[in-house]
Amino acid sequence: MGRLARGTIALAVAAAGVAAGRALPVRRRRSWPRVSGADPRPARWQVVTVAGPPEAVLPGGRWPEPLRRLDGAVELHARPAPGGRGTELAARPLGDSPPLPGLAAHLVGDDPGLLIREALRAAKQLTETGEVLRADRSRLDRPGAAG
């Protein structure tokens, strides 16, 4: 099995329903944890800033949806954002196989970073607005609805 397929499964298994009951500590340090020299994972974190204090973003210290479904596949950290902007929420993939590098991953649609970023954005929207904004359906989505 190639690197591409392994990366896909790592996230897909986690998304299939690992319940997340772990409490998440809120960090105070200035930088996100760095990988060790032997760690093959990329050091790049995906980060969003969520309007709201850490206790609203992580109620009871629990992961917000849909990140909760990625428990076991990603590591997650949070810290207060400067200037009262809310909470910085950071995630990156776990796993022992490095993902494909950026361009190749973009071309084949298998960049875990993109999936994680999408999940972070959704978690942010859910916290801030209560829902994830959906696009209007196009004609192609409903081909029988009208000519």
Next chain:
Amino acid sequence: MRALCWEGVDELAVRRVPDPELRNAHDMIVRVRRSATCGADLPLLAGRVPFLAAGDVLGHEFLGEVVEVGPAVRRHRVGDRVVVCAAVACGACWFCRQGLFACCDNGSTGAAAAESAWGQPTGGCYGHPGPLGGFAGSHAEYVRVPYADVGAFTVPEAVSDDRAVFASDAAPTGWMGAELGEVGPGDVVAIWGAGAVGQLTARAAVLRGADRVIVIDGYDDRLRMVDRHVGAEPLNYRYVDIPAELRERSGGRGPDVCVEAVGMEPEPPGLLAGRLGGGGADQSLAVREAVHTCRKGGTVVVLGTWTGFVDTFPLGAVLNKALTVRGARQHGQRWIPMLLDRMARDELRTEHLATHRLPLERGADGYALFRDRTDGCVRAVFSP
């Protein structure tokens, strides 16, 4: 329902499309009563915008009547007459809380593509493809309004549809132009472009107490409107040397605030011939002239949407003259209630901008008039 759809480069047609539906709890559905053309539609019409697909419905400046509300909508009821801000914003993220609604983190469904284009996602807009919204346009019988409590505003009874429709986009864009320039008493303000946004920027500058407001364009019919409806001084660049004229009218200092309200054109036919009237896309000659003429320490405001990459920009003049250059897509949610009040008090009149009122079926004709600026067209406004 019927809607005006983009079918390909410079091709529009009224088609039957599925009715919009509530997709989120904060949505509502509006039956459209007025929907206006806008310069921001022209690059879409010309096929210059990626992601636009055949069958997509155009239009983002509109007014109508609420016919259905989602379970989380609190401020509106069925039957309300509302004007809807062209910019889609959540009202809850940090940017919305700062009043920067067009920078909303949650107003677009295509955040990933917008991040690639601009570095960060921006707010959405009706009638624009995914990275700038993902919502059907308003040139239709009905339109879905996301975040309805944030983006829709009840229109006072005293304000007509034909006036209030411009509170959706052109009026807040104009007000923002004056506000970004911090226009106040004693200022000399120069505005490039006498379309709807240029005229309403000028009107905002007048209302904010500017000492002199000068509007530059190449079309006499538009400049006559500036004189008659805005209370500003018209200048036709076809007949006068604009930098020299502005220097003279500002006591040799240069205007305190210079606003580009030209917008971007589909194809630049030539460096000089394209100026303001017929092209000049990414050459941005109006901005260059604004930078050149603005007084030292003054402010240049860029309002034209679809500005992409502009080369040969006089950055040295910005540095040497200590200029401030600002730009934004409009944060209309901040100003629409105030603008509606001013419309109700007759301080802000906009109906003259709707030079062509047409049924939706004549949408393609309306856009041809608007694009080519024929028959004195400033804005075509459709009634579905």
